[in-house]
Amino acid sequence: MLILDSGDKKMIPLFLISIIVSLLALKKETILNNIQSPFVWLISALCIYTAFSYYYHGSSSRELRTLIGVTLFLIAFPYQMLTQKVIQWVVLIGSLAICANSVYFNFYIGTGRYAGYINPIPYSTACALISIIAFSLLLDNSPLKEKALPLTAFSLSLPPIILSETRGIWLAFTLSIFFIIITKCIKNPPSRKYILFSFLFTAILTSTGAFLFKDKINARYNQTIYEVKKIQSGNYSTSVGIRLQLWQVAPELIKQKPLLGHGDKQVKVLKEKLEDGEISGVIFKFASRHYHNQFLDKMVKSGVIGLILIISILLYPLMIFKHLPQLDRYITIGLVCLFFIAGLTDVPFNHPQPLMLYLLFLVPICSRCKRDTND
Template sequence: MKDKICSFFILLPFIWLSTGMLILKNGDKTMVAMVVISIVATLYSYGTSSIKQNLSNKMLWLVIVIAGYTIFSYTYHGLSSRELRAILASLLFLLFLPSQLITQNRLVIFVVLGSVVSSIYAWYYSVYLGLGRSWPINPIPYSTLIASFAIMSLGLVISHDKKRVKALTLFAFLFCCYALILGETRGIWLAILMALVIITCYSMIKFYRPKYWLYLGAFILLICTVGVIVKPQIEQRVTQTEREYKAIQSGNLCTSIGLRLQMWQAASILVEDNPILGLGDSHLKKIDELYKQKRISKCLYDNQPPHYHNQYLDRFVKNGAIGAILLIALLLLPLSKLKQKTITQQYFLLGTISVFAVASLTDVPLNHGQTLFMYFFYIIGVGCLPLLKENVIHD
């Protein structure tokens, strides 16, 4: 009983990520307290023995480097304190986390719980209250969280050997698909579709079996069924996209898509000012200068973009080439030893990284506290654990 209580407190950050952080607007701030509780519980139960084991994980050293450069950037020219707080809290949690507590049964609980809570949240505000996309939490990064839970649910459907767990995680996946459509975030729709294509191709190549074609057909049928249920939301978003496209053709770049195009163009100009270390918070002053020079439009200037709706360009502008290289490393290095991981880890890595990599084309998921915790906990903490025996990760 004592061990179960200690394990609960040690894994409290994972539990909070699947519950409270999906409900509270500032849930990522509360996560810091959860990490502190987890570390205290770990020290009480295991002492510092887990630190040595975790430091053998090369990806953790990358997080240490990223944390160090983020502190430097924050001190040198200013950056978001929320981003810094999430990175440091994640680093400390992963440093102390006893990896033997991560089992597939617990992952099923975390992922299904997160899928259900996030889906109910989307339904409550979009349908029950009739607020559309006016959620207390920004619907764009929130949709990234939903997409991550969706793709991990799908990974568990494929990798788990128990039929009841397959059924449970399949329903979790469908709930998330429904919630994603309610979120009406086009960039995340593209991200989840690309992740599904990548997961399907990977499964066909690595574990070729005729039944995967049946799985693929069943998934397509189920997703289409969900699409029919929320057909009005899809049609509304498609119609809006057509209107914006026509507006851009006529020279009006002050639409949602048009502003993104302008942001990308402005970012390509701003990187020239400090290509190595970036501009930090001073990028907004440079926006003012570009407007005075009549190099950007008034609607973009009035928007005063806190970021540039592209993670790669945004990181280049604010953190320079060093920050951009570290970003690419964070997305690609976890895949370098994919074949050495368990099946569950492989799907978590491939699917979630695909979601974040594609979502980063139109948003900045790694600038937000909630999505940063999601990425670090599941990619570094679960996907890149030191090689575990199959019966441990599969419980």
């Protein structure tokens, strides 16, 4: 999905094959069990509302296709199959694929920050998701010999994130790792030996990464300083400046249709603003796609209902957080933080690849936990 052209479309027939096999092998018991999961209810509600929006005032067909495919797959998928060993191998294979893909495009082909057919921001978001799961596996209380696979996966998943030169994901990824570490330290305070080992490992990994990719990192750092100075001087034509302008445009459109949003008809409203000179051509071009903020974008296009559903799939994993096993807690807090922080400067749930991966990992993890019947 991450390395092929229209890979998200190619996942749909694979989903259908998996659903048929599951129904033939496991009968209806799996479906009856899965449809009792509140998380499945949530994504089903999001799927239904997205379909309604698509026919009512227009919405992304790719997002709708992804939600329908993932929802049907997760209804038929036996969650107990997603064991720790399976996750280790899935993440390792994913890391090998994205590392080879990024190195090939960035160095051999020379495409800069582009690594194939996907925009760098959703691509780096998906890569960060894989990396966070690998890091979570590293922190689990498993024997040292079992950490070889997640260590390899984590090491291989870092270059694609750096090569994407996506500052928002760099920040979201770093903070997500920090919150995972805090979660572990609260539950199991580390020993001095563990702290020393972690410090040395982090120092070596950081130094190696900084040395190998110093040109990429320095370029983005200097670009950020340049953009901040431009904004301070009143020039908003930079990447950061354009985002600030997009965030200023969104509230006015939200006030016009707060409940259901504008859908694709927002382009007509933006065109009127362009003709009246209220926004520039650049802002019209970017806003017609999205507003570089998941929550503002969802409010503009899908209204309060759409926003509540998106926030729900971020909040629900945190609501059952205390019922999850240790490893699942690390994965959950890491992925929720990643998508929330990334959503402040981009729209990760609008893109099929990160949306699909988020749901494929978290729905089984959060749906198989044992909860107190009185909770």
